[in-house]
Amino acid sequence: MMPDSRPQSSDFRAIGYGRQSIDGGDISAVVEVLRSDWLTTGPKVEEFERVFARFCGARHAVAVSSGTAALHCSVYAAGIGPGDEVIVSPMTFAASANCVLYCGGTPVFADVEPETLLIDPAETARKVTERTKAIIAVDYAGQPCNYDALRAVAEKYGLTLIADACHAVGGFYKGRPVGSLAHMSAFSFHPVKNMTTGEGGMITTDNTNYADRMRSFRNHGIATDYRQRETMGSWFYEMVDLGFNYRITDMQCALGISQLKKLPDWIARRRCIAAKYDDAFAKVSGVTPLGLRADVIPPSGNSDTPTLRHSETSSVHAYHLYVIRVSGDRTAIFRRLREAGIGVNVHYIPVHFHPYYREHLGTGPGLCPVAEAAYEGILSLPMFPGLSNADVERVITEVKRAVCKKKTSSAHYP
Ligand SMILES: *Cc1c(COP(=O)(O)O)cnc(C)c1O
Numbered sequence: 001m002m003p004d005s006r007p008q009s010s011d012f013r014a015i016g017y018g019r020q021s022i023d024g025g026d027i028s029a030v031v032e033v034l035r036s037d038w039l040t041t042g043p044k045v046e047e048f049e050r051v052f053a054r055f056c057g058a059r060h061a062v063a064v065s066s067g068t069a070a071l072h073c074s075v076y077a078a079g080i081g082p083g084d085e086v087i088v089s090p091m092t093f094a095a096s097a098n099c100v101l102y103c104g105g106t107p108v109f110a111d112v113e114p115e116t117l118l119i120d121p122a123e124t125a126r127k128v129t130e131r132t133k134a135i136i137a138v139d140y141a142g143q144p145c146n147y148d149a150l151r152a153v154a155e156k157y158g159l160t161l162i163a164d165a166c167h168a169v170g171g172f173y174k175g176r177p178v179g180s181l182a183h184m185s186a187f188s189f190h191p192v193k194n195m196t197t198g199e200g201g202m203i204t205t206d207n208t209n210y211a212d213r214m215r216s217f218r219n220h221g222i223a224t225d226y227r228q229r230e231t232m233g234s235w236f237y238e239m240v241d242l243g244f245n246y247r248i249t250d251m252q253c254a255l256g257i258s259q260l261k262k263l264p265d266w267i268a269r270r271r272c273i274a275a276k277y278d279d280a281f282a283k284v285s286g287v288t289p290l291g292l293r294a295d296v297i298p299p300s301g302n303s304d305t306p307t308l309r310h311s312e313t314s315s316v317h318a319y320h321l322y323v324i325r326v327s328g329d330r331t332a333i334f335r336r337l338r339e340a341g342i343g344v345n346v347h348y349i350p351v352h353f354h355p356y357y358r359e360h361l362g363t364g365p366g367l368c369p370v371a372e373a374a375y376e377g378i379l380s381l382p383m384f385p386g387l388s389n390a391d392v393e394r395v396i397t398e399v400k401r402a403v404c405k406k407k408t409s410s411a412h413y414p
Helices: 024-034 043-056 067-077 095-103 121-126 147-157 206-216 226-232 251-281 329-338 355-361 369-375 390-407
Strands: 058-062 085-088 105-109 131-139 160-164 186-187 201-205 288-290 324-328 378-381
Touching: 024 251, 024 288, 043 058, 043 251, 058 206, 067 095, 067 131, 067 160, 067 186, 067 206, 095 105, 095 251, 095 288, 105 288, 121 147, 131 147, 147 160, 201 378, 226 369, 251 288, 251 390, 288 390, 324 390, 329 378, 329 390
Parallel strands: 085 105, 085 131, 131 160, 160 186
Antiparallel strands: 058 201, 186 201, 288 324, 324 378
């Protein structure tokens, strides 16, 4: 252990990498549901779906119990089964690829672009075979993928384009909201995400057939829900598909409705924090923030989202994560920051490195060299709207300190 000269005052506290924001309005919205007739499958579920669909500019939104359930529903609705291949980014949480396995399909990993770590449309096209049925594009860190190029690949080969938009709710691609850019878009409302329902998820789509299939799939494959039966005065129901219980409660949806109202302000705050980090690290050698695609507008200190969202040429990064690359010993830098109370993390271990994938799909190092090289140097810094300016300054100071220590022992780094 390094000797530590920092004062250990009683207000020294750890800063996590992500954290929910909950206010009194959120709490009363949930309590109100607890006093009502419907705790699940009730009016708040429909209301949340309605407001979320409108927010995303999509015809339908289907609320489910998690982001993982949302991905499973999408892959199911796309009709993926044994023998089918689905092209997925390796730079993501395992759930983005696991959902293909749930349906008996085979995930095929396409490498990412070196600057942004977003799935490379050219690599995606290169991985298409006779068996390919779909693409799952991950808006890594909150930056929308290159959807024009991905849609072109999907159209050319007749594939379903699914967006894993779990990081990107509140972002925009060339004037269009995230959630309206693919055939289906999956969202997560886990507490670290841009908005929360505790656990929860959503799928948006313009396709009524997909929406119907997903509504049935989240409820055991039963064609009508019990509210519909109640209004029709019938006990009869039929299970027409093998579905799951992926329902979400009215308490969660009431929280989601309340959170969604605040999301644009939170994205603006995230962008403001990103701008502070960008500014500070521009002057620090050995620390490089991830790159932005050409149409993505760099963040600025003033709340810039309201004007940007209307531009058809520019895109808005939702900054779920703020990822830097460090040149030098990432593990040592990670440890120093954790010891200093800065909750850094690594997003992600490439999916094809996980033992399950190695054993069952025969994947391993060499499959996606760009993602693998990036993995060695990435760190996610604290990023959530509740971070104060003082917190941000503290993170910047500690990152500089952690990286500098390394540089004295490796003077050859630029
Ligand atoms: C969080 C996340 C998921 C899974 O969402 P859960 O709600 O935790 O099931 C899937 N994909 C990505 C990219 C995520 O960040």
